[in-house]
Amino acid sequence: MGGTEALQQQSPHELLLFMDLGGTFVFAISGAMVGVQRKLDVFGVLVLSFAASSAGGILRDMLIGALPPTAISDWRYLAASVAAGIVIFLWYTPMSRLHRPILLFDAAGLALFSVAGAEKALAHGLDPLMAALLGMVTGVGGGVARDLLVVRTPTILQSDIYAVAALLGAALAVTGTWLGLPLSPTAIVAVLACFALRLAAIRFGWRLPVALSPGNQPGGGTQ
Numbered sequence: 001m002g003g004t005e006a007l008q009q010q011s012p013h014e015l016l017l018f019m020d021l022g023g024t025f026v027f028a029i030s031g032a033m034v035g036v037q038r039k040l041d042v043f044g045v046l047v048l049s050f051a052a053s054s055a056g057g058i059l060r061d062m063l064i065g066a067l068p069p070t071a072i073s074d075w076r077y078l079a080a081s082v083a084a085g086i087v088i089f090l091w092y093t094p095m096s097r098l099h100r101p102i103l104l105f106d107a108a109g110l111a112l113f114s115v116a117g118a119e120k121a122l123a124h125g126l127d128p129l130m131a132a133l134l135g136m137v138t139g140v141g142g143g144v145a146r147d148l149l150v151v152r153t154p155t156i157l158q159s160d161i162y163a164v165a166a167l168l169g170a171a172l173a174v175t176g177t178w179l180g181l182p183l184s185p186t187a188i189v190a191v192l193a194c195f196a197l198r199l200a201a202i203r204f205g206w207r208l209p210v211a212l213s214p215g216n217q218p219g220g221g222t223q
Helices: 003-008 012-037 042-064 075-090 101-123 128-149 163-178 183-204
Strands: none
Touching: 012 042, 012 075, 012 101, 012 128, 012 183, 042 075, 042 101, 042 128, 101 128, 101 163, 101 183, 128 163, 163 183
């Protein structure tokens, strides 16, 4: 049986769990790498990895009434977060040789969480528009928590294509479900679209428009 057929036979619960745990692990890696770069001790690295990997999911579950949040009621989420944090703390040097490693892992977590968040919101009865918005919130929540803990401006508040990529993935997932398309192929396409847009924004420097101060000219120059 091929990989696509196996994915198509997964139940919605199994697929959402896979995306949630996958997003937890890769977001935890991004959080731990920031912690090591900021020279935190092992406890600080683990706290940062948990915050980065769980904040979005906890916020999502609280908003849809799925209590207690899965991130603190299912041991597998904590295990994934701790495992990622320990791996990065012990082997950061070889991992750091990857091309823009934190941004890559962050983009992967963003894609997985935004789609999983949107699908879980739909499963709990939210209308498609609110489900897409909640999917975006799920995707960006971990990155915001990570950045705030190390006292830097969250990526979502800057002009990078970040929240827009999360909203794209969530919207595609919601649209596919609303049209009655199979869950697994829809989720895969939505995850890849979000990931690709985020990587393209990083690669080509795509940015959203920013407000110009009186002394600034279009294009970032100053008078």
